[in-house]
Amino acid sequence: MxxxxxxxxxxxxxxxxxxxxxxxxxxxxxxxxxxxxxxxxxxxxxxxxxxxxxxxxxxxxxxxxxxxxxxxxxxxxxxxxxxxxxxxxxxxxxxxxxxxxxxxxxxxNFSSLIQKVNRALREAEELVQKEDLIEKLKIQTKALLIANTELELQNAENEKRAVELINVNKELLAFNFISSHDLQEPLRKIQTFISIIMEKEMETMSDSGKSNLKRMHVSATRMRQLIEDLLDFSRVSVVDHPYEMTDLHEIIDDIKSELSDTIEQKKAVFEINGLVPVFIRPFQFSQLLCNLISNSLKFSVPDTELLITIQSGILKYNEFRLLNLPDSPQVCDYWNLTFKDNGIGFEEQYNQIVFIIFQRLHHIEEYSGTGIGLAIVKKIIDNHNGIITADGKLNKGVIFNIYIPITEQNPQDLNISL
Known part of the structure; x- marks a missing residue:
C-alpha cells in the first residue's frame, strides 16, 4: 500500500x-x-x-x-x-x-471507518495488480499467437520442402536406377566385342594394340562393376522392404556359401558369438553383411590367416548413452552388432569418411572396387534409423559397430530361442 x-x-x-x-x-x-x-x-x-x-x-x-x-x-x-x-x-x-x-x-459510528478504508484500499490495490497481470497475459498471449502463427507457417513451409525433397529423391533414385540399367546393355555389347577381338584377333595385333585392348577390357569390367554397385545403392535407398524378426546365422551362412571360393583362397576363419535375433529388413541386412565380409576378404593381410568376428547383444539405454555417439536418434535400448577383422585396416583419421560414396582409401591398382560398398552399408543403417561407427587401425584391422533402436515399432523379441 x-x-x-x-x-x-x-x-x-x-x-x-x-x-x-x-x-x-x-x-x-x-x-x-x-x-x-x-x-x-x-x-x-x-x-x-x-x-x-x-x-x-x-x-x-x-x-x-x-x-x-x-x-x-x-x-x-x-x-x-x-x-x-x-x-x-x-x-x-x-x-x-x-x-x-x-x-x-x-x-x-466512526469505529469501523479505518477498517473499511484499509480494506477498500487493499482491494483496490489488488484489483490494479490483477488488471496489470491480465494486461501482461494479454500481451504474452498475443505474442504467443504471433509466434504460433509464424511456427505454423514455418511448419507448412518445412512440410512443403520435405515433400519436394522426397519427390526429388524419388526422381534421383529413378534416374539412377534407369540410367544404370540402360547403361548395362551397350556395355555388354562392348565387353562382348572386346572378348571376340581378344579371342580371334590377338595374334595379329601389335604389342601396343594388345596393351590397349587389355586396358579397354579392364576399364569395361570396372564400368560394369560400378553400374552394378550403383544399382545396389538404388535398391537399398528404397525402404519399402518389410521388417522381420531375423536370425543372422542363416544370412551369414548364405553369404559364406556364396563367397566360399574367396574364403577358401584367403583362408578366412569366422568366429560367430551369441547372435541375438533382430527386427530388421532381412534383404538389406544380407547386402550389408555381404559388403562387410567382402571388404574384409579384399583387404586382408597377405600370408596371414584372416579372422572375422561377428557378435551381437542388447545395450540398455544407460549403457548406450555412455558411448557419447553423435546424433543418437532415440531414447531407448539398442541392438548392437560388432563386426571385426584383422585385415590391413586404415588410419583413424578415415573413420568418418569411409562411408562416403565413391570414397576410396587405396589406389585402384592396389585393391579393386568402386568405393560404394560402405556407402551402401551406411544407407542401410540409416534406413533402420540406426548408427554405424568405424574404428580402424592401420595394419591391425577394423571394427564396425552397428546400433539399431529397439522401439514399439521396432521391437526385439529377446525370448526367441534359436
Missing part, C-alpha cells in the same frame, strides 16, 4: 469533515486529504488531485453521493467510494452497494 494516501472528501459540513480527518489521523493512516463540496470542484479534483479513495456525504445542498458515484462510473475509474452519512439508512446503503459503491459508514 502507498505511504501517502490521497483521500478526496466530499462534504459541505466543515465540522463533519474535520471529524472525519481526525479519525483517519488517530488510526495512524498516512494520508493527504482534500475537501470539496461542489460538482465542479469534485470533477476537477479527479483529474488534478488523483484520489486513491473517496469519502462522500450522502446528501449536499447542490450535489449528492449518487451523482458523484455516477461520475466515477462514467469515467471508468476504479476508485474506492465510501459513503459517510447519518441519514442514508440501511436500505439505501445496501442498494447503493449493489450498484457498485464500495461501502457505507454511519457518522454516528
Amino acid at each position: 502507498k505511504k501517502d494516501i490521497r483521500a478526496l472528501i466530499l462534504e459541505d459540513n466543515t465540522a463533519d469533515a474535520d471529524l472525519l480527518v481526525r479519525h483517519l489521523r488517530k488510526s495512524g493512516l498516512s494520508f493527504v486529504s482534500k475537501v470539496v463540496e461542489s460538482r465542479k470542484v469534485f470533477e476537477e479534483s479527479l483529474d488534478t488531485f488523483l484520489p486513491d479513495i473517496i469519502l462522500s456525504d450522502y446528501s449536499l445542498p447542490s450535489f449528492d453521493a449518487v451523482s458523484a458515484f455516477k461520475i466515477i462510473k462514467n469515467k471508468n475509474l476504479n476508485i474506492p467510494f465510501i459513503i459517510v452519512s447519518g441519514i442514508i439508512g440501511e436500505e439505501n446503503a445496501v442498494m447503493l452497494i449493489k450498484e457498485g459503491v464500495t461501502d457505507y459508514v454511519s457518522k454516528n
Whole structure:
C-alpha cells in the first residue's frame, strides 16, 4: 500500500469533515486529504488531485453521493467510494452497494471507518495488480499467437520442402536406377566385342594394340562393376522392404556359401558369438553383411590367416548413452552388432569418411572396387534409423559397430530361442 494516501472528501459540513480527518489521523493512516463540496470542484479534483479513495456525504445542498458515484462510473475509474452519512439508512446503503459503491459508514459510528478504508484500499490495490497481470497475459498471449502463427507457417513451409525433397529423391533414385540399367546393355555389347577381338584377333595385333585392348577390357569390367554397385545403392535407398524378426546365422551362412571360393583362397576363419535375433529388413541386412565380409576378404593381410568376428547383444539405454555417439536418434535400448577383422585396416583419421560414396582409401591398382560398398552399408543403417561407427587401425584391422533402436515399432523379441 502507498505511504501517502490521497483521500478526496466530499462534504459541505466543515465540522463533519474535520471529524472525519481526525479519525483517519488517530488510526495512524498516512494520508493527504482534500475537501470539496461542489460538482465542479469534485470533477476537477479527479483529474488534478488523483484520489486513491473517496469519502462522500450522502446528501449536499447542490450535489449528492449518487451523482458523484455516477461520475466515477462514467469515467471508468476504479476508485474506492465510501459513503459517510447519518441519514442514508440501511436500505439505501445496501442498494447503493449493489450498484457498485464500495461501502457505507454511519457518522454516528466512526469505529469501523479505518477498517473499511484499509480494506477498500487493499482491494483496490489488488484489483490494479490483477488488471496489470491480465494486461501482461494479454500481451504474452498475443505474442504467443504471433509466434504460433509464424511456427505454423514455418511448419507448412518445412512440410512443403520435405515433400519436394522426397519427390526429388524419388526422381534421383529413378534416374539412377534407369540410367544404370540402360547403361548395362551397350556395355555388354562392348565387353562382348572386346572378348571376340581378344579371342580371334590377338595374334595379329601389335604389342601396343594388345596393351590397349587389355586396358579397354579392364576399364569395361570396372564400368560394369560400378553400374552394378550403383544399382545396389538404388535398391537399398528404397525402404519399402518389410521388417522381420531375423536370425543372422542363416544370412551369414548364405553369404559364406556364396563367397566360399574367396574364403577358401584367403583362408578366412569366422568366429560367430551369441547372435541375438533382430527386427530388421532381412534383404538389406544380407547386402550389408555381404559388403562387410567382402571388404574384409579384399583387404586382408597377405600370408596371414584372416579372422572375422561377428557378435551381437542388447545395450540398455544407460549403457548406450555412455558411448557419447553423435546424433543418437532415440531414447531407448539398442541392438548392437560388432563386426571385426584383422585385415590391413586404415588410419583413424578415415573413420568418418569411409562411408562416403565413391570414397576410396587405396589406389585402384592396389585393391579393386568402386568405393560404394560402405556407402551402401551406411544407407542401410540409416534406413533402420540406426548408427554405424568405424574404428580402424592401420595394419591391425577394423571394427564396425552397428546400433539399431529397439522401439514399439521396432521391437526385439529377446525370448526367441534359436
